[in-house]
Amino acid sequence: MNGKIIKFWTDVVEVEFISNLPKINTILTLHDGKTFLLVKRLVNDKIIRATVIYAYKEIKINELVFNTNKSFMVPVGVTSHNNIYSFEGKPLLENRNPSLKYVEMNSTINNERVLDSKIEIIETGIKAIDFFMPIIKGYKLGIFGGAGVGKTVLMKEMIFNINKNNEKTSNIFIGSGERSREGIELFNELENSNLMKKSSMYISKMNESPGARMSIVPIGITAAEYLRDIEKRDVLLFIDNIYRFVQAENEVSASLGKKPSVGGYQSTLESDVANVEERLFKNNNAGITSFQTVFLPMDDISDPSAVAVFNHLDGNLVLSRSQAAKNIFPAFDPLISSSNSVNEKIIGKKHFDAIIEVKRILKTYKDLEDVILILGFDELDEENKKIVKKALQLENFFSQNFFMTEHFTKEKGVFVSLQDTVESVIRIINGEYINQSPEIFSYVGSNLNIPTDKELGIK
Ligand SMILES: Nc1ncnc2c1ncn2[C@@H]1O[C@H](COP(=O)(O)OP(=O)(O)OP(=O)(O)O)[C@@H](O)[C@H]1O
Ligand SMILES: [Mg+2]
Incomplete structure (x- = not known):
């Protein structure tokens, strides 16, 4: 059954139906099916309010509205x-x-x-x-x-x-x-x-x-x-x-x-x-x-x-x-x-433990940031110096070149397997690179090919 427009605001119209009031979320059309309204509110047993989804042309009072009896x-x-x-x-x-x-x-x-x-x-x-x-x-x-x-x-x-x-x-x-x-x-x-x-x-x-x-x-x-x-x-x-x-x-x-x-x-x-x-x-x-x-x-x-x-x-x-x-x-x-x-049961103990350790390192670094700003890195004790270094290495390690950004960064995208990621992180948290600069990890991909301090003979 058809209805008739009785009121309208910028994107809401009120439509009166003699019978068969449409349900909420029904699509109503006018202008030869080119304008779409969506029923959003039943005002009483004759009148509904609908939001204008698309108006092909200006909607006028008294225009006839067709009830499709369907949603989108x-x-x-x-x-x-x-x-x-x-x-x-x-x-x-x-x-x-x-x-x-x-x-x-x-x-x-x-x-x-x-x-x-x-x-x-x-x-x-x-x-x-x-x-x-x-x-x-x-x-x-x-x-x-x-x-x-x-x-x-x-x-x-x-x-x-x-x-x-x-x-x-x-x-x-x-x-x-x-x-x-x-x-x-x-x-x-x-x-x-x-x-x-x-x-x-x-x-x-x-x-x-x-x-x-x-x-x-x-x-x-x-x-x-x-x-x-x-x-x-x-x-x-x-x-x-x-x-x-x-x-x-x-x-x-x-x-x-x-x-x-x-x-x-x-x-x-x-x-x-x-x-x-x-x-x-x-x-x-x-x-x-x-x-x-x-x-x-x-x-x-x-x-x-x-x-x-x-x-x-x-x-x-x-x-x-x-x-x-x-x-x-x-x-x-x-x-x-x-x-x-x-969760250890889902990802296994090795990966789970690595996450906990990485988060501990990053959290400690965050807490130390103010101290470093005021007193300087050199004032930290040896243990904290190591943590800060690992944190910076981890932070850089998680940067990654994307395939999606190749056209503007001019760097090739990389896909790193989960296993390589976990192994790479474990090397960093174990301190295997502690005497090298954090910069070496910037946009690296996996670091399994980067020689450790021991391999380089650095102490
Ligand atoms: N992985 C990336 N490598 C380099 N640059 C990036 C990377 N991701 C985002 N950018 C830079 O940030 C810009 C905005 O990115 P993007 O459009 O994804 O942001 P958004 O969060 O979706 O923004 P909006 O809230 O406006 O939708 C990019 O155009 C790009 O310059
Ligand atoms: Mg966006």
């Missing part, structure tokens, strides 16, 4: 690979998919979580990640950081590196409210590396309406669930940036006239985030392993949006401005980052 239709499955989709499910590139299969957004939600104890580590070849936050199939990794500290670059490096060893997985990329240039760049890079044929991208750019930016995340997750539960394929899901999703939900909530809560965020912040995060897991069919960038307003890790996401993740990887300022990329901060995969 999402192109799914392996037949959808090899293309980029908008919120409408329209492929951006023509003639690449002979047959597209569509399902309704959120029709794939599966609450049957079966815990399986089989643990598979997914190597990224990125030393800092494999060492401090080993990624396990079904894991959820958050990459937190303020503006321009390297979240997108790090996520892209992970996409390419993980795909090197995981031929059978599908990739889903959700571009939520970021720059359109970045989406195109990623597409070109995936295409050139022959990875687009196993990837689908769902993108809503920063200049689109909040309704579109907010919906693209559940749209992409629907595609991931379909692959996992219907086609039984393992999925690597990448979301850049989940903060933009929270922000878009907030904008829609504000325009619907709902009162804000803590820090100006919507009162439904927690449930908005939970509704998407709780759909990402591994079950007996296959697993969704996800990687999500989280923008930190004002570099503040305690921002309510970051905290809401934090609580759902298995790993919280924090990029810090102070590391980036020292030209250490990835600008990973091991003392703030945390991961629940750091």
